[in-house]
Amino acid sequence: MNIPGNIITLIAGIALTLISLWYGQNHGLMPVEASQGAQDVDELFNLMMTIGTGLFLIVEGVIVYCMIRFRRKKGDQTDGPGIEGNVPLEIVWTAIPTVIVFILALYSFEVYNNLGGLDPETSRDFPQEEMQMAEGGNQGKMVAYNPHQGHLSLGIGNANADMEVDVNGIQYAWIFTGQDNGIVSGELHVPVNKRVKLNMKAGDVIHAFWVPQLRLKQDVLPGRDSNLTFIANREGKYPIICAELCGPYHGGMKTFLYVHSEEEYEQWVQDNTFANAQEKADTMASLSAPMTDESRLQMHSHHLGIDEDVLKQLQ
Ligand SMILES: [Cu+2]
Known part of the structure; x- marks a missing residue:
């Protein structure tokens, strides 16, 4: 049986499309998707995966086909035909990727917009005149500083949040301070289905706040506020990862996001309001107590690594 070449091409094309669509x-x-918006991000990713699978199959398929179909015959010592390029083919294989890239660019822009990334409140440009040359040492270092702390920001979605949390990224930890309850924690606890706004700054170098399950990542910069707004819609415990190489222990800069039910969250707030208040009261008491020579010595000896026995002998 002799099947015409264009029928085979058509069948191969249909098979390739179906496989790509399925694998995408x-x-x-x-x-898992744990935020509103995660689905949008995944749909964009799936489209890219579909296109990528199709391209992979075409390119690899042609290579494998040619390796078999055009392999050297036994005893054939002649040169191959001299081919000088093919203008229509080159136009086609330039035009198709260009169209794909444009579609992906527009689509990803739309997803970013849906997440709130184009919110005018969050994405103002950093004015050039506020970059200053800091003096110090022999080298002038460019330092960005923000005189309107809190006014300039970049981020995703700023619109009226149900709760706000201040985030401080430092080498090598995340510190979260609830704005309405004042609870300071090394983990982020939020109620499910509430709009949470993170006001983020870095204490030292650039970090990046990343929760893969929320499909969100935001840079955290020294001298410039950034924020990130999200609605977690799935209860659970998800990793928070620093996604910017920030020093030798960058890999250890991890903690967790806990998405609680309403009641669970209230319970957490109650438990921690007391613990935090107690801790603060203790700290305040020790700070306000008058310092004697002894207590001062004791305080410093701890930092200097002098043990208490040596201290007693000195006294
Ligand atoms: Cu970091």
């Missing part, structure tokens, strides 16, 4: 939806590479 069933790659299983993404962790």
